[in-house]
Structures are given as structure tokens and as C-alpha cells.
Amino acid sequence: MFHLPTVQFTQEQEQFRLDVRTFLQEELVKGTFTSKCDSWLSGDDPEFSKLIGQKGWIGLTWPKKYGGQERSTIDRYILTEEFLAVGAPVAAHWFADRQTGPLLLRYGTEEQREYFLPKIVKGECYFGIGLSEPNSGSDLASVSTRAEKVEGGWIVNGQKIWTSNAHLCHYMVTLVRTSPFDGKSKHAGLSQLIVDLHAEGVTVVPIKFLTGEHHYNEVFFENVFVPDNMVVGEIGNGWAQGLAELAFERSGPERILSTFPLIDELIQELKRQNNLEGLKQASKIVARLWSLRNLSLGVAQLLESGNGEDVSIPAALVKALGTKFEQSIPEITRLIVQTYPTLDAHRKIDRFMAESILHAPGFTIRGGTSEVLYGVVAKGVIAQ
Amino acid sequence: MSEMRDMIVDVVERMLKEKVDKDLVDTVEQGHWAPELWDLFKENRMTAVAITEENGGAGGDIEDLLNIVRLTGKYAAPIPFTETTFANYLLEFTNLQVIEDLATYMLCPDQAFTLENGKLTGEAIHIPWARHTKNLVTLARSKDGTHLVEINLSQAEIKEATNLAGEPRDTVRFQHSTTSQVSAVLSPDKIRTITTLHTAFQLALMTGAIDKINDLTVQYTKEREQFGRPIHRFQLVQQHIVHLAGETAIALAAFNNVTEALLMNKQNSEVAYASIRFEEIIQTVTTIAHQVHAAIGTTHEHSLHQFTRRLWSWRDEGASTSYWTNLVATQLMESGDSLWGYLTPFSKSSPLLKVEG
Ligand SMILES: Cc1cc2nc3c(=O)[nH]c(=O)nc-3n(C[C@H](O)[C@H](O)[C@H](O)COP(=O)(O)OP(=O)(O)OC[C@H]3O[C@@H](n4cnc5c(N)ncnc54)[C@H](O)[C@@H]3O)c2cc1C
Numbered sequence: 001m002f003h004l005p006t007v008q009f010t011q012e013q014e015q016f017r018l019d020v021r022t023f024l025q026e027e028l029v030k031g032t033f034t035s036k037c038d039s040w041l042s043g044d045d046p047e048f049s050k051l052i053g054q055k056g057w058i059g060l061t062w063p064k065k066y067g068g069q070e071r072s073t074i075d076r077y078i079l080t081e082e083f084l085a086v087g088a089p090v091a092a093h094w095f096a097d098r099q100t101g102p103l104l105l106r107y108g109t110e111e112q113r114e115y116f117l118p119k120i121v122k123g124e125c126y127f128g129i130g131l132s133e134p135n136s137g138s139d140l141a142s143v144s145t146r147a148e149k150v151e152g153g154w155i156v157n158g159q160k161i162w163t164s165n166a167h168l169c170h171y172m173v174t175l176v177r178t179s180p181f182d183g184k185s186k187h188a189g190l191s192q193l194i195v196d197l198h199a200e201g202v203t204v205v206p207i208k209f210l211t212g213e214h215h216y217n218e219v220f221f222e223n224v225f226v227p228d229n230m231v232v233g234e235i236g237n238g239w240a241q242g243l244a245e246l247a248f249e250r251s252g253p254e255r256i257l258s259t260f261p262l263i264d265e266l267i268q269e270l271k272r273q274n275n276l277e278g279l280k281q282a283s284k285i286v287a288r289l290w291s292l293r294n295l296s297l298g299v300a301q302l303l304e305s306g307n308g309e310d311v312s313i314p315a316a317l318v319k320a321l322g323t324k325f326e327q328s329i330p331e332i333t334r335l336i337v338q339t340y341p342t343l344d345a346h347r348k349i350d351r352f353m354a355e356s357i358l359h360a361p362g363f364t365i366r367g368g369t370s371e372v373l374y375g376v377v378a379k380g381v382i383a384q
Numbered sequence: 385m386s387e388m389r390d391m392i393v394d395v396v397e398r399m400l401k402e403k404v405d406k407d408l409v410d411t412v413e414q415g416h417w418a419p420e421l422w423d424l425f426k427e428n429r430m431t432a433v434a435i436t437e438e439n440g441g442a443g444g445d446i447e448d449l450l451n452i453v454r455l456t457g458k459y460a461a462p463i464p465f466t467e468t469t470f471a472n473y474l475l476e477f478t479n480l481q482v483i484e485d486l487a488t489y490m491l492c493p494d495q496a497f498t499l500e501n502g503k504l505t506g507e508a509i510h511i512p513w514a515r516h517t518k519n520l521v522t523l524a525r526s527k528d529g530t531h532l533v534e535i536n537l538s539q540a541e542i543k544e545a546t547n548l549a550g551e552p553r554d555t556v557r558f559q560h561s562t563t564s565q566v567s568a569v570l571s572p573d574k575i576r577t578i579t580t581l582h583t584a585f586q587l588a589l590m591t592g593a594i595d596k597i598n599d600l601t602v603q604y605t606k607e608r609e610q611f612g613r614p615i616h617r618f619q620l621v622q623q624h625i626v627h628l629a630g631e632t633a634i635a636l637a638a639f640n641n642v643t644e645a646l647l648m649n650k651q652n653s654e655v656a657y658a659s660i661r662f663e664e665i666i667q668t669v670t671t672i673a674h675q676v677h678a679a680i681g682t683t684h685e686h687s688l689h690q691f692t693r694r695l696w697s698w699r700d701e702g703a704s705t706s707y708w709t710n711l712v713a714t715q716l717m718e719s720g721d722s723l724w725g726y727l728t729p730f731s732k733s734s735p736l737l738k739v740e741g
Contacts, residue, residue, distance in 0.1 A: 001595055001598055001599075001629065001632045001633060001636060002633065003636060003640070004633070004636070004637050004640075005640075006637075006640045006641050006644045008644065008648070011731070014730045014731060017728065017730075018730065081728075085724040086724075260724070263723060264722055264723040264724060267716055267723045268722070268723075270716075271716070271717055274717075276710075276713050276714070276717060279712075279713035279714075279716050279717055280706075280709045280710060280712075280713040282713075282716070283656075283660060283708075283709050283712035283713050283716070284660055284664075284709075286657065286660075286712060286716075286723070286727070287656075287657040287658070287659075287660035287661040287712070288661060288664075289727070290638075290654075290657040290661070290727070291634045291637065291638050291657065291658070291661045292634070294634070294637035294638060294640075294641050295633060295634060295637050298637055314633065317626070317629065317630055317633060320626065320630070321630045321634070374622060374623055374626045375619075375622065377625075377626045377629060377630075378616070378622035378623075378625045378626050378629075381602055381625055381626070381629045382602065382605070382606065382616050382625070384602075
């Protein structure tokens with residue numbers, strides 16, 4: 001079984017955590033934002049993103065020459081934890097910060113980095129993730145949106161679906177087929193293109209989330225021209241490039257903490273009720289959270305040391321276990337205290353319950369379903 | 385892990401792999417003693433790890449020792465290694481003289497013996513390996529308070545008994561017996577630390593056994609074929625494998641975080657969290673391992689039960705999960721902080737660090 005490293009925060013890191021926390025508390029008190037559950041995917045607030053950008057807290061790990069701070073992966077981990085713990089609305093810039101930036105730093109051209117990264121860092125440029133299609137969910141390699149070579153660029157036709165926040169985003173990293181599907185090597189012939197979502201031929205159509213909120217979208221491409229300089233990395237290498245993103249995407253604190261504001265409120269409520277028996281039951285949640293955080297931090301530390309160890313299996317494991325945990329929180333909470341969940345409730349715990357219950361089904365689906373992750377982990381364990 | 389620790393772990397694992405097999409564990413479960421294995425550990429000075437050199441120890445720290453204990457759990461090593469080393473660790477911890485011989489301990493405050501004029505009286509049950517060891521390190525209560533006492537077991541009346549795994553858990557009786565050493569009165573803090581350390585040793589043993597059960601089970605899914613293919617090819621078996629891997633990874637990471645916290649002398653709640661979480665881990669791991677092994681795993685012939693029976697015993701030895709649950713609940717109740725603040729304490733506390741709830 002893999003042994004993950006432990007993490008002890010340095011004094012500077014603790015100070016950083018404190019700075020972030022203090023800032024967020026001040027903004028919360030000022031009313032700049034309202035805490036909510038699942039704030040990293042469903043809490044979009046461009047004004048807040050710009051404020052975060054001004055603090056230098058987007059692209060924290062990126063090179064200074066692109067506006068980053070050259071801080072460590074663990075520093076970014078701390079920052080993310082603090083956002084999620086207080087339920088701050090970080091969804092608008094989320095994918096650009098977590099995925100697009102690192103992708104461009106790894107595979108992008110100098111021109112792309114210089115153009116996009118400083119904008120992302122300011123909290124002004126948002127990216128969507130264009131992977132899923134109506135007929136390609138878990139079997140992602142079967143995507144059929146295609147790009148054909150023309151003079152100076154590519155012509156894209158097809159459709160993406162479930163694109164979170166595409167209606168707010170400026171661009172989308174889009175997985176397309178650049179050579180015909182070959183049943184023998186399905187992962188070949190895929191490429192990543194940066195599509196301007198305001199370009200001619202792009203249509204973004206909302207799909208209502210089950211709450212009625214506008215969260216994800218369909219994105220249609222009709223003869224959309226994408227210039228050559230918007231190709232990410234190499235043509236035909238899209239699958240491998242996409243996989244490299246996954247470790248970052250799968251094992252972060254957002255796979256554990258989506259319902260943290262509810263856990264916190266549960267504890268506060270039990271304290272107000274002077275309910276020691278309830279706290280005893282809740283201590284199980286705390287222990288589970290602690291034990292998952294150990295794993296997630298361990299993977300972050302491996303990514304930081306970057307010594308080539310394969311983190312894809314533990315990362316998939318963290319996501320499978322972590323999302324199951326965050327999904328279970330409302331169901332456990334309602335057995336410990338009495339709640340009546342509504343989205344416009346006065347009592348914080350009722351509102352957090354409503355947000356958690358309604359968003360929970362997506363936790364174990366988005367970013368790769370648990371079943372698919374189980375398959376990845378099982379094969380990895382057997383191969384060891 | 386330090387290089388030194390890697391080396392110790394390596395040496396010990398090789399020793400155990402070579403010397404401990406199912407037959408040896410069976411033999412000791414039937415009431416025999418494993419002199420060769422014990423002598424080997426002693427000759428290699430493994431029994432002196434985490435005792436300072438000025439007190440005749442081999443140096444090393446608590447994290448080194450707990451990692452050796454983890455390995456003895458992984459191989460179900462049938463010797464009182466945990467007992468002897470932890471007894472000595474506690475003697476040094478309470479400023480008493482370290483002893484060379486085989487030793488064991490009794491650390492349940494509810495069972496504390498009565499101490500009067502240097503004489504010990506009373507009865508305690510479930511004392512590990514008492515019949516095979518020479519000295520007992522035990523809690524005892526005098527009119528002044530609770531002490532740690534060392535006493536020679538030759539004066540004791542010992543009634544043999546075993547736990548679910550066939551490990552000696554004897555009843556020990558003293559009647560005005562002469563103690564060898566008595567510590568100063570232990571503060572409640574010190575008693576709590578002893579309980580914390582005791583639980584950490586149990587966690588180490590259990591982590592080892594969990595790791596082994598995972599290995600055995602994964603291996604079995606590769607060997608056993610049904611319907612013309614190895615059973616790991618069935619998705620429902622794969623789901624078992626993933627749950628098992630998840631709980632094992634969590635146990636290992638929890639253990640590593642616990643030992644590191646102890647080493648850095650952080651009196652945090654790591655041991656409490658781990659203890660509460662291990663309760664679930666053991667349920668899942670033992671159930672899944674037996675389910676995947678099916679009939680063969682229910683036989684005495686197979687070695688799986690040597691580890692599952694140990695987990696079913698070890699989880700009930702030392703402070704109970706309800707003790708730790710109560711402790712965490714009480715701390716939460718008394719904490720003026722948000723849960724997040726409580727979970728991410730700063731190493732240097734300052735009034736600045738308080739966050740509005
Ligand atoms: C809230 C939310 C936000 C999202 N945002 C985005 C986004 O921004 N961009 C984007 O591209 N996509 C997004 N998605 C889509 C998401 O990535 C897909 O839903 C996911 O990959 C699964 O695809 P599917 O829904 O088509 O399910 P399917 O693949 O059709 O799966 C149906 C069921 O079959 C199971 N299954 C499928 N294959 C296997 C297998 N090999 N073994 C075992 N079981 C299997 C699945 O686990 C599932 O239970 C989002 C989804 C949600 C819920």
C-alpha cells in the first residue's frame with residue numbers, strides 16, 4: 001500500500017493561513033459575500049474574484065513574470081482550504097486558477113502564457129472545461145466534436161454539454177477530435193483548443209440545475225474558426241495533456257470540504273444547545289474529515305516534491321472517498337439536529353442543509369464518477 | 385521518514401518475514417513461548433529503541449519505536465514486544481529506572497492497584513503476557529494519588545486467560561507485595577498522556593494488521609479464479625478492493641500523522657481522531673477481507689484469522705472509543721473557536737488567532 005508523506009506547516013504558512021482567514025472574516029462581516037455550501041462550483045461572483053485577484057491570491061504558485069507569486073503547492077492548498085471552510089464564492093475564476101493556468105504553464109506557448117495568465121491572475125478572465133458531450137460522459141475518449149485544418153487555424157463543429165459556468169466564462173479549453181476515431185487507439189487524434197466563447201458560431205444555451213439555478217450549459221459550435229495559436233500543446237496529444245491535469249483536479253480540498261460550512265454550523269448549533277451527546281456523534285464526522293485531509297495533503301506534498309512518483313492512484317482514491325464523505329454530511333446532520341431545509345431559510349443551518357442536499361448528487365459525478373474512479377484505483381492496486 | 389527509520393524498518397521487516405510464520409503464531413496461541421524470536425529482537429537491541437542512551441537504551445525516538453510495533457502487528461509477532469518496550473518507555477517517562485527484562489503493563493485507571501507503605505494489593509484482569517514476563521509496570525493508587533509502580537511478577541498470583549486472538553491476557557493478583565519502584569504522584573495531565581501513548585501503541589499494532597489484511601486480500605483476488613478468470617476482474621470485487629485500499633491508506637496516513645504529532649510533542653487530538661476513525665476502518669476491513677476470501681478465509685488453516693482476530697481484540701484494549709469520542713465532544717463544547725479554527729490550530733497561540741464563529 002502506498003505510504004503518503006505527512007505535512008507539517010511552517011510558521012510562515014500558518015501566518016499565511018491567518019492572513020487569509022482574517023481577510024475573509026472581515027469581508028464576511030462587511031457583507032462582501034455570504035457563506036454557502038458548494039461555493040467553489042456554484043458560488044460565482046466576478047466582483048469577489050477580482051478582489052481575490054487584487055490580493056494576489058489567484059495563480060499563487062505561478063511564475064512572477066506572469067503575475068503569480070511563486071508560492072508552493074501547500075500554500076495554495078492552505079488558501080483553498082480557507083476559501084472553502086468559510087464558503088466563499090470562488091467559482092468564477094476556479095477552473096482558470098486550478099486547471100487552465102497549470103495547463104498553459106506546462107504545455108502552452110509563451111504567447112499564450114503572456115496573453116492569458118496575467119488576465120487570469122487579476123480575476124478577470126474565466127475558463128470553462130469543455131470535455132463532456134451528450135454521448136460521451138465517462139467514455140470521454142469517444143468525443144465527436146471535431147476540428148478540421150484550414151489555412152491559419154481550425155474549423156470546429158460539434159457540441160459540449162454540462163459546461164459549468166460557460167455563460168460567465170470568456171474561454172473554454174475544448175477537447176476535440178483532430179483526426180478520425182480509430183477503435184484500436186481511441187486516445188489518439190484528440191487535441192485541446194482554446195475556444196473564445198464569444199466567437200462567431202459559438203452558442204451557449206443554459207441547462208437549469210435541479211434547483212432551477214443557471215449553473216451548467218450546452219455549448220454548440222457551428223463552423224467556429226480557432227486560430228493556430230490557440231492550440232494547446234501538440235495536435236494529437238490532447239488525451240495525455242488532459243490526464244496530467246487530473247491529479248490536481250482530483251485530490252484537492254474541494255473534494256472534502258464542499259459541505260464544510262454545514263459541518264461547522266452543526267457544531268455551533270450543538271454548542272448552543274449544550275448538546276454533548278450530539279457532539280459525540282458529530283465527533284465521528286470530525287475524525288473522518290481529519291483522516292481524509294491527511295490523505296489529500298499527502299498527495300499535495302507528493303505533487304509539490306514532484307519526484308515523479310505516480311500520484312494518479314492516490315489522487316483518484318482521495319476523490320472517490322472525499323466526495324462520498326461530503327455527500328454524506330446532510331444525511332448525518334439531519335439525524336443529529338432537527339432541521340427544515342429551504343434555500344431562503346433564516347437559520348443558517350437550514351439554508352446550508354438545503355444547499356448541501358440539492359448539490360450533493362453532483363459531488364460523486366462531476367470530474368469523473370466514483371464508479372470510474374473505483375475502476376482506476378482497483379486496477380492500480382492490482383498492478384502494484 | 386528519516387533514513388535511520390527507513391533502515392530500522394527494513395531490518396525489522398526482514399527479521400519478521402524470515403522468522404514469523406503461521407505455525408509459530410499457532411504454537412504461541414496454544415500457550416507456548418517463542419524464545420528464539422524474542423532473543424533475536426533483544427540481541428538486535430530493538431527492545432531498547434526509544435530509550436535514551438544514558439539510561440542504557442539504543443536511542444531513536446517514539447516514531448521509530450511505533451514503526452517497529454506496527455511491523456510486529458503486521459506479522460502478528462507472538463512476543464511481548466509492545467509490552468516490554470512501552471513499559472520501559474513509561475518508566476523513563478516517569479523518571480524511574482529502566483529495566484532489562486521482559487515486562488508488561490496495566491494502565492487502566494479503573495483497575496489501579498492499592499498502594500500502601502510500598503506494598504501493592506489488588507487484582508487486575510487482561511494483563512498482556514503476564515505469565516511470560518518478569519515485571520509489571522502498573523498504575524496504583526495511594527492516599528496521595530495515582531502513581532506508576534514497577535513490581536516483580538514472581539510475587540503475583542497469575543490466572544491464565546486469553547483474548548479472542550489467543551494472546552495471553554492474564555489475571556494478576558497481589559497481596560501486600562513489595563514494589564521495586566514507585567513514581568511521584570502523576571498529574572491528571574500525565575495520566576492523560578499515558579492513555580494517549582497507550583492508544584498510539586494500539587493504533588500502531590492495528591495499522592500493521594490492517595496493512596497485512598489488505599495485502600492478503602489483494603493477493604487472493606489475483607490467485608483465485610472463478611468463471612475462468614481471476615476474481616479481481618469482477619467489478620463488485622473491485623469495489624471491495626477499493627474500499628479496502630481506501631481504509632488501509634487512511635489507516636496508514638492516520639498512523640503517520642499520529643506518530644509525527646507525538647514526536648513533535650503536540651498534545652493535539654490526533655490520537656482521538658484516529659481512534660474514532662479506526663473503529664470504522666476495522667469494521668470495513670475485516671468484513672471485506674472475509675467476504676472476498678469466502679470459505680477458505682473462515683478456516684483455521686488460512687492465516688487471515690490471525691489478523692482479523694487480533695483486530696477484534698486490540699480495538700477493545702486500552703482506552704475505548706467512547707472515551708475518545710467524549711474527549712473530542714468535550715473539547716468542541718469548550719472551544720471558543722469555529723470548527724475550522726479548532727481543526728487547524730496554530731502552533732503558537734495568540735489572542736489574534738480567534739475567529740468569530
Ligand atoms: C454539477 C456538474 C458539473 C459538471 N461540469 C462539467 C464541466 O464543467 N465540464 C464538463 O466537461 N463536464 C462537466 N460535468 C459532466 C461530468 O464530467 C459527467 O457527468 C461525468 O463525466 C459522467 O458522465 P455522464 O453524466 O454522461 O454519465 P455516464 O458516463 O453515462 O454514466 C452513467 C452511469 O454509468 C456508470 N458507468 C459508466 N461507465 C462505467 C464503467 N466503465 N464502469 C462502471 N460504471 C460506469 C457511471 O458511473 C454512472 O453511474 C459536470 C457534471 C455535473 C454533475
